Amino acid sequence: MDALILGVLAALASAFSWAASTILIKAGMRDKSPVAANIFRLYAVSVMFTAIFLANGTFSKVAELSPKLLAVAFVSGAFGFVIGDYFYLNALKMMGVSRTVPITSTYPLWVILWASLFLGREVSAQIIVGAALVVSAIVVVRKAEEEERINPKGFLFAILAPISWSFAILTMDWLTGYVDVLTLAGIRMMFAALAVSLFLPRYAGELRRITLREALLLTGAAATGLLLGQYLFVYSINLVGSQISAPVSAINPIIASTLAILILKEPPNRKILEGLILAVLGVILISTG
Numbered sequence: 616m617d618a619l620i621l622g623v624l625a626a627l628a629s630a631f632s633w634a635a636s637t638i639l640i641k642a643g644m645r646d647k648s649p650v651a652a653n654i655f656r657l658y659a660v661s662v663m664f665t666a667i668f669l670a671n672g673t674f675s676k677v678a679e680l681s682p683k684l685l686a687v688a689f690v691s692g693a694f695g696f697v698i699g700d701y702f703y704l705n706a707l708k709m710m711g712v713s714r715t716v717p718i719t720s721t722y723p724l725w726v727i728l729w730a731s732l733f734l735g736r737e738v739s740a741q742i743i744v745g746a747a748l749v750v751s752a753i754v755v756v757r758k759a760e761e762e763e764r765i766n767p768k769g770f771l772f773a774i775l776a777p778i779s780w781s782f783a784i785l786t787m788d789w790l791t792g793y794v795d796v797l798t799l800a801g802i803r804m805m806f807a808a809l810a811v812s813l814f815l816p817r818y819a820g821e822l823r824r825i826t827l828r829e830a831l832l833l834t835g836a837a838a839t840g841l842l843l844g845q846y847l848f849v850y851s852i853n854l855v856g857s858q859i860s861a862p863v864s865a866i867n868p869i870i871a872s873t874l875a876i877l878i879l880k881e882p883p884n885r886k887i888l889e890g891l892i893l894a895v896l897g898v899i900l901i902s903t904g
Contacts, residue, residue: 622855626863629847634870636840657808659837664801692807695783702776709769720753722777723862745900746862752893788857
């Protein structure tokens, strides 16, 4: 199969995995904070990757990595799942979903810019248009949400979140030239779990109150979103580069909204259909660019 098509399919599969993870969290974490859920997920996926690494001997590969590569992997994981998510979750709290998500959904455009400037990737006009359509699709879907008052600090956090995510993706893109896909996916999760431990003292009490049902759902969310989803995303970047993988995988909020209608029986909305059409057109443009 052509590498471009395979890379796009892997990015789409990662988007579905992230969407499924979102549904699992929505189903089981209605009375827990997103930060506590994120801490649990990162710890859970670190245990999963540790088991995989022990089973197939991947830790020997990790031991062979240079301090420089390990440091970049730590920065990549921290910016992706700790710093970026911190800005995102606080922006959500301050401004609400309808104001925050359209801003944070611009991260594929940032990724394209950085990949062009720092990695020397060729980005065609067709890919840029496709990425813009994907971002527009997310904005259209989120316009269906309730309007919230703009908070200046929240707006700043909403801007910093996609920049942080794009930096994480850029460094991960660079790392794929030196580290194999499974090793890279695993160490980024482990380093992110290590970094997110800074929040543990504040949320330890909430984590202790997680029920068995919630723990199972969060473990499932970790397996789908952080294990499978991240592996597929790294695999896609390894094949086609972040300038293609990022905008394709960015459709996951639209997939999550669709799954919420089908599985959680949330009321349908015409804008979701409009968003899906825009997203499909965007993905087609990117995959043929």
